[in-house]
Amino acid sequence: MATVAGGFADLALAPAVACARLPANMTSGQAAGFRINHLTALHGLEHRAALRPGETLLVLGAAGGVGTAAVQVGKILGARVIACASTPEKRAFAAACGADATLDTEAEGWRDRLKALCGGKGPDVIFDPVCGPLFEPAFRSLAWGGRHLVVGFAGGPIPALPANLPLMKGASLTGVDVRQFLLFEGPRAAQTLDRLLAWVAEGRLSPPEGRRFALEDYGPALEFALSGQGLGKTLVGAGE
Structure with a gap:
């Protein structure tokens, strides 16, 4: 939990500030x-x-590691969460993580289906670790004053957005980079982690475990993790 380097090692060193x-x-x-x-x-x-609380949150890539985290955290913060994922299995997984509603990724009629799930308007916040083909349609679907979070680019090529759209929607496109958060706001990041761990201790947050591979199968594990087939975070190593 404390280090990035040495993920496939039996033992690893990390500075105390990175441990909890x-x-x-x-x-x-x-x-x-x-x-x-x-x-x-x-x-x-x-x-x-x-x-x-009470706002509608759309999570794209909702069955991945950070997507399921956004579903769970969004619910704790009081949002109504719509989880968007590509397969019925992934949508069921996101629902099991607490999503109030689920949505497919088929482009044809997607905005209409999203609008119906939002009660005729659009989401207030979009959490987007994919930034794929639905990036612009999702931004166009935002409610007035909406916020679209750019979290990652699992969808492949980095998309562009016409500059007039934020103006027309009164909306914002905002980047989320946890590495720089840890670098530039270390004390706040530590407090944020403490809150998350407190939620776990209180039973309010129970992170799902993804498929586990033996340590010697790290190659297939990486291939599986990059395939987009996994649910949650793919794990390597012995379990408890």
Whole structure:
């Protein structure tokens, strides 16, 4: 949970500032992908988007590691969460993580289906670790004053957005980079992690565990993780 380098090692060194004590009810599998994914989600939704209780949150790539974190954190912050994912299995996984509604990724009629799920308007906040073909349609669907969070580019080529769209929507396009959050706002990041771990200890947050591979199968594990087939965060190593 404390280091990026040495992920396939039996033992690793990390500075004390990068370490945190796990709650007694948290497994090593839950902890493996927790710090970066859930810090990204809470930093993005609370600090960058100022998500408010009662608002509608659309999570793209909702069955991935950071997507499921955004679904869970969004619910704790009081949002109504719509999880967007490409397959029925992924949508069911996102629903099991707490999403109020799910949405497919088929481009034809997608905006109309999203609008219907939003009660005739659009989402207030979009959490987007994909930035793929739905990037611009999603931004165009925002409610007035909406916030679209750019979290990553799992969808491949980096998309562009016409500059007039934020003006017409009164909306913002906001970047979320947890690495720079840790670098430039270390004390705040530590406080944010403490809140997340407190939620785990209280039973309010239970991170899902993804498919686990043995340490010697790290090659197939990486291939699987990059394939887009996984649910949650792919794990490598022995379990508890």
